[in-house]
Amino acid sequence: PQSSPQSQDARKRSASEAFQRNGHERNSLPQPQRSSSGSHREPKVVSFSDNDAETNVNGSNTQTTSPSLRSNHDRRGQLRLRAQELRSVRKALPIAPHANEIREKLRNYDVMLLVGETGSGKSTQVPQFLINEKWCQAHTVSMPTVLDEPRPSSKKKSVTSTKVKVGGCIAITQPRRLAAISLASRVAAELGTPLGSSSPSSQVGYSVRFDTSVSPCTRIKFLTEGMLLQEMLRDPYLREYSAVIVDEVHERGMNVDLVLGFLKRMVTEKGSLDGRGGIGLKVVVMSATADMEGIENYFSQPSPVHENGNVNGDAVISKSVNGHHEKVTAEGHNEPDSEDSWSGLSSSSPEPEDVPQSMNSCSIATTGSKTQPQQSLTTACHIKGRQYPVKVIYTPAPVQDVLDSALHTILHIHTHEPLPGDVLVFLTGQETVENLASLCQEAHLSLSQDPKTRSTIPKMLVLPLFAALPQHAQQRVFEKTPPRTRKIILSTNIAETSLTVPGIRYVIDSGKCKKKQFRSRLGLDSLLVKPISKSAANQRKGRAGREAPGTCYRLYTEKDYLMLDQDNDPEILRCDLSQLVLTLKARHVDDVINFPLLTQPPREALERALLHLLQLQTLDPQTGHITPLGLSIATLPLSASLGRVLLASLEPQFNCLPEAIDIISALSVENIFLPTTTEEKKEEAETARRELYRREGDHLTLLSAVQAYASENSDRKAWCSKRFISHRAMQAVMDVRKQLRALSRTLTATPDKLAAGSGDATDLPTRLLRALLTGFLANTARLMPDGSYRTLMGNQTVAIHPSSVLFGRKCEAIVYHEFVFTQRSYARSVSAVQMDWVGEMVG
Numbered sequence: 001p002q003s004s005p006q007s008q009d010a011r012k013r014s015a016s017e018a019f020q021r022n023g024h025e026r027n028s029l030p031q032p033q034r035s036s037s038g039s040h041r042e043p044k045v046v047s048f049s050d051n052d053a054e055t056n057v058n059g060s061n062t063q064t065t066s067p068s069l070r071s072n073h074d075r076r077g078q079l080r081l082r083a084q085e086l087r088s089v090r091k092a093l094p095i096a097p098h099a100n101e102i103r104e105k106l107r108n109y110d111v112m113l114l115v116g117e118t119g120s121g122k123s124t125q126v127p128q129f130l131i132n133e134k135w136c137q138a139h140t141v142s143m144p145t146v147l148d149e150p151r152p153s154s155k156k157k158s159v160t161s162t163k164v165k166v167g168g169c170i171a172i173t174q175p176r177r178l179a180a181i182s183l184a185s186r187v188a189a190e191l192g193t194p195l196g197s198s199s200p201s202s203q204v205g206y207s208v209r210f211d212t213s214v215s216p217c218t219r220i221k222f223l224t225e226g227m228l229l230q231e232m233l234r235d236p237y238l239r240e241y242s243a244v245i246v247d248e249v250h251e252r253g254m255n256v257d258l259v260l261g262f263l264k265r266m267v268t269e270k271g272s273l274d275g276r277g278g279i280g281l282k283v284v285v286m287s288a289t290a291d292m293e294g295i296e297n298y299f300s301q302p303s304p305v306h307e308n309g310n311v312n313g314d315a316v317i318s319k320s321v322n323g324h325h326e327k328v329t330a331e332g333h334n335e336p337d338s339e340d341s342w343s344g345l346s347s348s349s350p351e352p353e354d355v356p357q358s359m360n361s362c363s364i365a366t367t368g369s370k371t372q373p374q375q376s377l378t379t380a381c382h383i384k385g386r387q388y389p390v391k392v393i394y395t396p397a398p399v400q401d402v403l404d405s406a407l408h409t410i411l412h413i414h415t416h417e418p419l420p421g422d423v424l425v426f427l428t429g430q431e432t433v434e435n436l437a438s439l440c441q442e443a444h445l446s447l448s449q450d451p452k453t454r455s456t457i458p459k460m461l462v463l464p465l466f467a468a469l470p471q472h473a474q475q476r477v478f479e480k481t482p483p484r485t486r487k488i489i490l491s492t493n494i495a496e497t498s499l500t501v502p503g504i505r506y507v508i509d510s511g512k513c514k515k516k517q518f519r520s521r522l523g524l525d526s527l528l529v530k531p532i533s534k535s536a537a538n539q540r541k542g543r544a545g546r547e548a549p550g551t552c553y554r555l556y557t558e559k560d561y562l563m564l565d566q567d568n569d570p571e572i573l574r575c576d577l578s579q580l581v582l583t584l585k586a587r588h589v590d591d592v593i594n595f596p597l598l599t600q601p602p603r604e605a606l607e608r609a610l611l612h613l614l615q616l617q618t619l620d621p622q623t624g625h626i627t628p629l630g631l632s633i634a635t636l637p638l639s640a641s642l643g644r645v646l647l648a649s650l651e652p653q654f655n656c657l658p659e660a661i662d663i664i665s666a667l668s669v670e671n672i673f674l675p676t677t678t679e680e681k682k683e684e685a686e687t688a689r690r691e692l693y694r695r696e697g698d699h700l701t702l703l704s705a706v707q708a709y710a711s712e713n714s715d716r717k718a719w720c721s722k723r724f725i726s727h728r729a730m731q732a733v734m735d736v737r738k739q740l741r742a743l744s745r746t747l748t749a750t751p752d753k754l755a756a757g758s759g760d761a762t763d764l765p766t767r768l769l770r771a772l773l774t775g776f777l778a779n780t781a782r783l784m785p786d787g788s789y790r791t792l793m794g795n796q797t798v799a800i801h802p803s804s805v806l807f808g809r810k811c812e813a814i815v816y817h818e819f820v821f822t823q824r825s826y827a828r829s830v831s832a833v834q835m836d837w838v839g840e841m842v843g
């Protein structure tokens with residue numbers, strides 16, 4: 001759900017006003033720099049130019065006076081006005097004075113590492129600095145195409161050439177969907193262009209799982225790392241882009257490591273630009289924390305030789321000229337046209353003499369044993385943020401109950417500290433955020449009813465902030481705090497580096513976050529509450545000192561702080577690698593072990609992933625290559641296991657596609673059933689939901705909830721609220737369902753099965769659960785004589801989670817979607833299955 005453009009605008013305006021009030025204004029404008037030779041014409045710079053409100057990112061004029069385009073014109077006028085308002089905020093950002101330095105460096109280098117404090121303007125400004133650079137414009141190149149049919153006059157297959165567009169767009173990857181969408185809407189507002197698919201002339205778009213919003217004119221695209229990997233399946237050369245900006249690299253999720261691996265190969269390996277007609281790709285790696293040395297070394301090292309690499313061991317210099325790469329020998333001679341695909345390519349590149357000398361830098365990729373004098377491929381830029389002193393207060397002894405301690409600290413600040421001064425609390429997840437939100441509301445109610453405090457204590461505005469929150473709800477944290485009010489923002493680690501919240505003077509840090517962790521004895525990932533790293537603790541602390549001196553309350557002892565790890569450990573070292581290996585195999589990287597990853601995962605973790613993929617029939621047991629089934633799964637926006645289930649549901653023996661889509665959609669959102677706080681509410685919810693519960697388990701219960709919601713034609717919101725079901729979550733489910741339905745039409749050649757349902761209803765639950773087992777065989781457990789459940793792989797004890805409809809029931813065997821560990825090991829989203837079904841699958 002989106003709020004109206006007007007209300008979003010109003011919100012953004014108030015955020016910008018708040019920003020300006022706090023003195024973030026700067027008078028000096030960075031001037032466009034002339035190149036050293038003086039011959040290079042500076043392309044039109046949108047950012048900060050005097051007339052940027054009149055100019056779109058293509059440098060063309062957007063004004064129109066045609067009466068027939070009146071409303072469009074009005075809308076554009078509003079967008080321009082808004083962009084003009086935001087200009088002073090942009091000029092005040094710490095990154096603003098570095099605009100020319102960043103442009104200049106990227107003209108000379110292919111890879112730039114950029115470190116800057118959160119909020120310094122990296123994500124929103126860097127793409128705008130670069131978009132009008134000469135190397136960032138689209139080129140048309142001729143690519144050789146081999147025709148399958150030989151010409152009648154010749155026995156040889158003929159080669160023709162096709163015109164292909166390369167470059168022109170900048171991709172900025174984000175680890176989180178929410179950040180990708182909110183950054184895109186911010187940058188669109190700053191440029192005065194409509195967002196995404198809302199207008200065919202929009203120049204800023206985004207692409208996240210189940211939601212892509214771009215136009216034919218998109219030039220700046222924010223996308224999640226996973227979506228860029230998906231795009232690489234369709235277009236391994238990333239032809240759409242002139243630059244890829246990898247943001248928030250310090251988070252070190254698995255996908256960012258994969259993205260870096262593919263980009264490293266593209267900028268360092270011979271032949272990697274063949275598919276781009278020799279047009280170079282620039283890479284910017286951005287981080288909020290300083291430790292970039294590892295990444296610098298990584299990009300400086302040659303990639304191991306791989307199937308497309310330069311196998312003869314010669315050094316090859318790829319000369320970067322204004323974004324065009326020319327192959328020359330190590331001696332510097334242009335190589336004559338040869339039979340390789342470098343030859344015969346023409347492009348609309350400017351003549352070399354147009355290019356100032358300073359831009360003729362060489363980037364060297366050496367392979368094999370010969371050593372060559374290496375010139376650096378990478379350059380770095382450090383942006384200092386604004387940081388006021390932040391006082392740190394530790395607890396004298398370890399805290400038993402974090403929520404209780406957080407509540408006390410909030411109330412202490414609220415009743416003792418002056419305004420203005422909003423509070424940001426870092427908690428572990430959506431559940432703790434929602435629990436603390438209701439505790440705060442209760443406390444606020446009693447303060448406002450108490451005659452002693454009623455007139456003296458300010459109002460408390462409690463705002464949750466977590467990834468699954470819809471954009472308009474998330475946007476509330478950016479709104480100006482009303483008079484005599486204190487904002488209390490309860491957040492997961494999303495506010496650590498991804499989002500910048502203005503007005504914060506107090507931070508309360510629980511010291512914990514939720515992390516995925518592979519548990520080898522269980523053979524799967526589980527979500528565990530873990531201590532954060534020192535660098536994360538310092539990021540959290542830093543949020544209090546952006547606009548004035550602040551205070552950070554750490555709900556742990558100083559001794560505990562000193563024992564924290566220095567940095568976030570890369571996900572690749574602690575998670576199941578099935579998805580990573582499937583991604584590599586789908587791009588025909590068969591030597592998975594030698595793929596250039598920033599951090600090499602343990603060999604046994606890779607082997608375990610290979611085994612899992614074999615069991616899902618995504619790899620050929622003889623060759624290890626990806627199977628057609630595996631390739632189809634890799635193109636789905638789903639985990640390998642859920643993708644396997646979706647494809648199984650198309651097979652005649654299971655034949656349950658529409659229902660499988662409903663279940664998968666429901667499993668894709670965090671939880672559709674709202675937690676209940678009191679016994680009374682719990683009973684009320686149980687009664688209202690009874691009609692939805694299915695004895696087969698949670699998967700069929702989810703199915704009946706989705707079906708009932710979908711067929712509810714009157715008031716869906718009321719339907720949800722009566723059953724304590726999250727309307728927001730159900731809307732997200734319907735969104736995913738719609739996308740998966742559209743996608744599955746491309747998967748099946750048979751006539752549309754979606755409308756018809758899946759035939760004979762009597763054995764539908766069995767077919768569905770057996771289809772589920774194709775993807776989740778590893779997540780099965782059987783009942784033991786003592787009443788406990790033990791996993792079939794690993795023989796570990798698991799209990800059915802109290803939230804399950806099967807809680808307290810004894811079934812022969814269970815299959816579950818995920819595993820959580822709180823006080824004990826729980827299986828969540830559980831269904832009852834028969835052992836002989838499991839036996840059949842194992843074969």
Ligand code: CDP
Nearest residue numbers: 117118119120121122123124182183186500
């Ligand atoms: O990437 P980095 O953390 O360095 O900064 P940014 O995301 O580019 O944000 C720069 C500034 O833009 C922030 O301080 C916010 O004031 C503003 N911003 C916003 O108001 N709304 C957004 N969705 C993103 C940024």
